[in-house]
Amino acid sequence: MLGLQYFTFEELWSPMFFFFMAALVILYFYLAGPWREKHVPEAPPVTVMQKSLFVTGAVLYYMAQGGPLELLGHLMFTFHMVNMSLSYLIVPPIILLSIPAFIWRSLFRAAFLKKLNLLMHPIFTLVLFNMLFSFYHVPVVHDYVMTHFLVHRIFYGVLLVAAFMMWWQIVCPVPEWNRLTDVRKMAYVFANGVMLTPACALIIFSSTPMYATYNDPEVWAKAMGYCVSGDPKALLSSFSGPSFFNLMEPAEDQQLGGIVMKLVQEVMYGAILAYIFFHWYKKEHADTEDELTDAGSAGAAGAGV
Template sequence: MVVSWWCSASNLAWSWTWRPYLGVWLFVAALVAGYLAVLARMGPRFAPEKPRATGLQLASYLTGVAVLWIASDWPIGTLGSGYLLSVHTLQYALYCLVAPPLLLLGIPQWLILGVEHAAPRLWRVLRFLANPLVALLIFNVVLLGSHTQQVIDGIRPSQLGSFAVDMAWLAGGLALWWPVIAPVPAVSRLSYPWKFGYLFISTILPTVPSAFLVFADHPLYALYELAPRVNGISAVDDQLVAGIAMKVLGDVIVWTAMIVVAIRWVRSEAEEDRMERGVSG
């Protein structure tokens, strides 16, 4: 059995036979080991009390890593990188919209505060990235750039190119969610209404590639048009599903986050009211 480094296009007919990808396993192992190493190394300096990460933070981070693993490995990684555009879109949603918020929710507050003191330059970068305009710019450049024909037909077919696209999605997703989920107010000062509006705005531009996919006369990407067929799904139907999925999946995920923001907003207002009544009473 051939062990590949990363999922990419191949001329092999699709089969439901498992294929191993060494790079994916190393990537997942590095994410877990890196997280635990940072907690162990920085914890004694910045968080003497244990536990250094709550159970919820740990669970959130590991779930985020698991999502990345599912998105990268066989079969989703294999199908999405070389056979079906619709699965490529699912990968995009997992990489950009599902995994990043889970990973960010897994970062303890003391760790970010520790960065301010241990690595002030990185702290400034984190604050810069928490600017919603910067974050939206990065996310939308990644989204649009990674769906150009040049990238999908020119870069995506190789293992390194596929890896680069996946990492760009992850970076774009982390940038998108950072202003909303940054665990330290000093990094992101967005109020609840601004977070709500920011998330809403983030759903606008993905409509463009989605519409192109849905309304195109012919398949847009040679990579998926000329790939061996999977279960007889035509390239046109695949592209149609991809276009709809890009919009629907993205909207469902971001609107769910908006609902969470709205609930927290209402709760915080109610809390303030209660405190005001308590003070005046």
């Protein structure tokens, strides 16, 4: 129905990328099991929940960047935004929560890495991720990145690192490296939502197609050359361009893509905000009860005297 039947198994499933992601999962289970027992025996065992989160994050990232969703992202802008949402709004916090603190401590214990600590300032990471994400969705930038393979790989890699840096401030897996209080985390999440809104609004409220990658057959064929084998121009002899696969008009596809991105952002940030708020409320309530208990004990002791 979406046209995937016209592509080969290799084009749909990217076997090399699959094996790379599978190797990362195997490495994770080695570090979480035999390596921990040998090098950090005092560290608590990795939980089933953490292991499940890592596998889930790896599968989602593979689907978005190497599986059928990645190919669909070249055919429809809506799927492209689904992939962006998975890769930079959903996968990073899942992976951060799945990797135990002892692995992060071992990974960043090198002295030269500690010198990069300034790069992890919350304001810097906030601005960096949202600036890169918004800049990418400027039409001329998007089309350039999508049609230049090396630039595409580098930009996506930098954006992924920036996403992890941003999410680290919110779901920091190492307690002693946590820079923000719960209240500041709530403000941080809110600021993220505000800074991402202009890019989504630009896409949602534009009544004309902005991205040549999804409405210009020549540009589309060049971009498709990175995920299909053979001469990409041969696609134009078999298909009329992206319109052959798209279920909607380009402008409608573009608007739906912007809505998908905004909805995912709102759901993710809303869920994170709710979690942080209840965690903060529970902690504050527990602290208040402890203070009342201590005051009551002191009063009783005074009365006894």
